[in-house]
Amino acid sequence: MKNPYIQKWSGRTYHRDWLLAQANGLFDFFQHNSINSKGGFYDLDDIGRPLNAVGQIRPIHIAARAVHCFAIGVLLGRPGASAVVDHGMQYIWNHHRDSGNGGYFWSLDDNGPVDTSKQGYGHAFVLLAASAAKTIGHPLADPMLADISEVLATRFWESRHNAIAEEFTADWQPLGRDDYRGQNSNMHLTEALMAAFEATGDRSYLAKAESISGLIIHRIAGSVGWRVAEHFSADWDLDPHYYHPNEMFRPAGTTPGHWLEWSRLLLQLWVLGGRKHDWMPIAAKNLFAQSIALGWDNERGGFFYTLDWNDRPDKRHKLWWPVCEGAGAAHFLNEHLPSDFHEEYYRKIWDLIERVFIDHKNGGWHEELTEDLVPSHMLFPGKGDIYHALQACLIPLFPATGSLTKVIAEANGRI
Secondary structure: OOOOOOOOHHHOHHHHHHHHHHHHHHHHHHHOOOEOOOOOEOOEOOOOOEOOOOOOOEEHHHHHHHHHHHHHHHHHOOOOHHHHHHHHHHHHHHHHEOOOOOOEOOEEEOOEEEEOOEEHHHHHHHHHHHHHHHHOOOOOHHHHHHHHHHHHHHHHEEOOOOEEOOEEOOOOOEOOOOOOEEHHHHHHHHHHHHHHHHHHOOHHHHHHHHHHHHHHHHHHHHHHOOOOEOEEOOOOOEOOOOOOOOOOOOOOOEOHHHHHHHHHHHHHHHHHOOOOOOHHHHHHHHHHHHHHHHHEOOOOOOEEOOEOOOOOEOOOOEEHHHHHHHHHHHHHHHHHOOOHHHHHHHHHHHHHHHHHHEOOOOOOEOOEEOOOOOEOOOOOOOEOOOHHHHHHHHHHHOOOOOOHHHHHHHHHHHO
């Protein structure tokens, strides 16, 4: 019997055209609908209208992700994308940045800061935004890159663990459970550090990315059967009983979507670092396999949002970002460790996205579905973000050798 996966979808012209069309649809949905004339970006409802347009609270990661994504749009040659980048950069630099104490406030509304805390997660995305903006020559990119790099190095980085602390008050005092450390902020910092290295050539960024991955994946995930733990003590001891009411950013248990995200990031880091860490591709392959074995719903499709530490589905609804990360991971694996298994799930994931996550009527993607794959809004009130879906569409169109900003810029240089 002929192998049905002998030709990868990512190499087929039709599939590539389809992916580009989906990316353009996302750009169309967000480019004008999400711009808040008072600064920052709106979360959107299901049909693309601003949610709570008057006084909507704007967290920093939304502005930073918009900068990153529309810098990609600039590199692709999308008209109007540069204005979105400038809008986001001006808002981050002139409003989120704390010119007195340093660092960047978590959230703002029309009147100024709402949550003045300094979050590692948000600062990771500022580094990503500054790095992306540098690739297109934005005038604020260099000062923002220097500023955020200094803040991360002097306020967040803990050299004894080679990872960052989680959160502080506006004046850099411990906030909340000051003994808490989280993998999510460090994972996104790993992504941003790679982008900063690619934008500047400064290998200190890459070294930090390698050290974080060594801690969270090589040492810890590898010791618990390639499950990525989310929550830790200040000494990076796993806390399996951690609970926080914010289920969007700190869900209890484990989150298979992050296993998938790390799978792709590890392969990218492995390539950027000269393929010197032999454990990285092995870990990437195992993380993906475990996410399918434990997190994929074999009956309905999609990844359960969280599992408990007995590998049972806990929060059973299906979010858009894990399938996005699954598509990206499957593609990276199929480029570096090709197999029928990786191609099979690349196709299964895109089949599911097309069937239930893409909103063919109103545009954009549904960000949350029930276990039975019906649109829902338990965690996400509308369509707030282009970041995960856009990257999922574009990653398979370029070499699996770096961040989208890097590989698109390199492709432009060859045209």
